[in-house]
Amino acid sequence: MDNRSYILRCIALIEQKVDWGKTHDWVDYDFKNLSDQIFESTKVSISVRTLKRIVRQVPDAEGYYEPQMATKNALAIYLGFRSWADFKQSNVIEPDQKSETITPAPAVNFKKKVNYRNWILPIIIILLCVAVYLVWKTQRTSAELTIKKVAGNNFAFRYDLKAIKYNNATVDLDYGLFRPLLTPKGEFTYVFKLPDNYRLKLLADGVVLAAQNIQVVSNGWKCVVQQGLKEVLVGDTSLFNSNQVLSLRPDKIRSIGLDPSEDYWTDYRNIKDFNIDGDNLIIEVDIKNDLKSGGIDCFDSSIEYLAESKTGRVKFVKPGCAQFASFDFGEVHYNGNFHDLKPFGINLSQWQKVRIEVIKKQVNVFINGVSIYKNSYHEPIGNVKGIKIKFKGVGAIDNFRIMNLKKEVIYGASFDDKIAD
Template sequence: MIIESEDILLAHCKKLIEEKTGWGNSEKWANQDFEELSQRIFEVTAITLSPTTLKRIWGKVKYDSAPTITTLNTLAQFIGFEHWRAFRQSHFPKNGNTEPVTVQAHANGKTTKKANRPYLFSFILPLLLVLGVVSWYFLSKDQPTRSLIDPAYYTFSSKKIVAVGVPNSVVFDYDASKAPYDSVFIQQDWDPSKRVKVSKNQRQHTSVYYYPGSFQAKLVIGNQVVQEHNLFIQTDGWLPLINLKPVPVYFKQQEALNDGKLGLSVAQIQAQSISMKPTAPMAEYANLRDFGDIKTDNFVFETSIKNTYQEGASVCQFTDIGLLCEGTAIMIRLSAKGCISDNNIYFIDHNISGKEHDLSKFGADFKDFVKVRCESVNGKVKIFVDNLLAYEFPYQSPISKIMGITYRFQGTGLVDHVKLSKGDGKVAFEDRFER
């Protein structure tokens, strides 16, 4: 029988991943297993699938929607396929044979396929099992096992050098002396590429944070996160900056306030010897603070914005509106109408890509200010653009505290008004920039 069901294909894909990790039945996997799987997938594919997304795929978190094609492509690449389509096609014989095709994953990530024949299994399968047990025995003698990495053996904490503002150096205190090998890392946030190898025999490491945010700092042994904690770097009011690597260019809040609007001019940016062509950098405005007890399951966010730059390669006028949350974020992208394919919505761990969904209502001409409203009330997220419903979807969990507001304009832009409230109308923060 030819395998046609996407559910069956996904189940088989998960089985191959479980076999590749060698961690046993996924029913017994804990949160740290999904953390480690997320990092292993990143190392192979350079794409991050969050632990929450993986838990949803494995049925640990209730979720009714199917995985996106981006997620499926990443899972297929992890087990050695070019993309999900190639994984699906591998289950269909190319010569017209009606016998089912079995896909086998190897340690090197490559895959092979063959027709099922019972007499082969009766002889080869027992032999493979014996060889596997023998190989595991000899390999395990030379490698530390995952059971040795007990989080209780490690400590990890941090302290900020500056109470408010950036740049901000953070001193991490850690004890990794019981690590079974020398692969000890401190990771600044969720991104596995931001790891720094440290000595397991040392006790401190210092990192510089150039951007404000709510970060999930991690102590990693091998590929396993053994300790983590939230690190909140807030701003003193609005922080205007130009997003450059490795260090952004900062401005003072008063420099970006003019006529009841928040925004830098092109002349102000160019005065810092920053080129606007061929592609202008992103101008960013961030306000991270304690907004009180307002969370992602019950809020209304309203703002009015305008992208004011459309020169050279910045013709798409990409504009990002963000709510930074504890350990995660909500991001809404607007653009010129002809560029909506590159728009996206990211809500905690729910990614909606303009390449896979119709986000045409997030296209704007920016001749006038664009009103945007995002609300999450009673398990449903609704986003309005100029008072018209642009997108909606159900969302239950996870729930995170809102800790910051950000705007990013390709080139530059203006913010006319911002308001953050609870679902019952109680205002947590409002600014009309009337200084």
């Protein structure tokens, strides 16, 4: 099998493993999710952009994209192999090879004197390899990354890689953005344009040497609209806070530089420390998303909370579109293509009161007071650092609350005449 065939085989196995449907139907969230899973398994960070170039290859095209060896090794390890070479060895396929019946040679029973001297050199080589690996590992943990807020959304980065040997180094700024590092030690500044909880990594030759989260607070609820690779932060709050609900006016899509005839996504986010454990909480919110109000297609509507290490997320759709529903908590990632998420198909043309209860990593989802779905996860999510409620189209939200398990309200917003903090 040529290199291209191995790449395509790798893509097919990844598609089979994650169970998110056909790769040509994946959206940005799926690629970000895959990037996070690969990092968790291998400690190698592959950007969303690189994953898109790998996954969205056309089998019959004249050219193809072949990633670097470090990336291929990470993909192979994610699939359960030791390396890319091991992956290739385990996936040898010769389409034209015909099966032949081979008569085994008669067994010969004989004794052979073992020469122990022949084992001395291999043992020495193995011990040397182990020693080299231990030294390499020690060096790899000697990198430093310090991040300090300068002003507003402007952050200063200081890094030090002088203690290690490497070919290429970068800082992963999350969401597919990378800053190449041209010197072994230095500083730079970066302005984050959107409020969010970012997971940043210092990498050398694709290996993560240091990681740190930063939070760009939103100072209340903000509206972000995404169309393709373009993201717009809506600065005029009057465009999305009206009639005592949080909902962007669909007739204003063109005025913010987007095409209303093409699909777009709107999310309402509040990024701050909510001072509550993501593995033990209650979230309540009223949501609505229909064609008349600016919804699109299956009216996808998701509720997500960002935390220190993981996220919690439920996506609802209209009945009949359950293949686009999803459930993501900790290490558990379910989608409607391969899991029964029909309960997440609800009538979004009317207001629906959503309640998400998480008690010791046991999740219970309610609609209008009725439990519709239960599941669990194992890896801790951590303290909540932000909320995102996202719609295909514009959607609307009201009466948002976060409570502890004693049902004491930690935070609430009803969106009257002004944006809640």
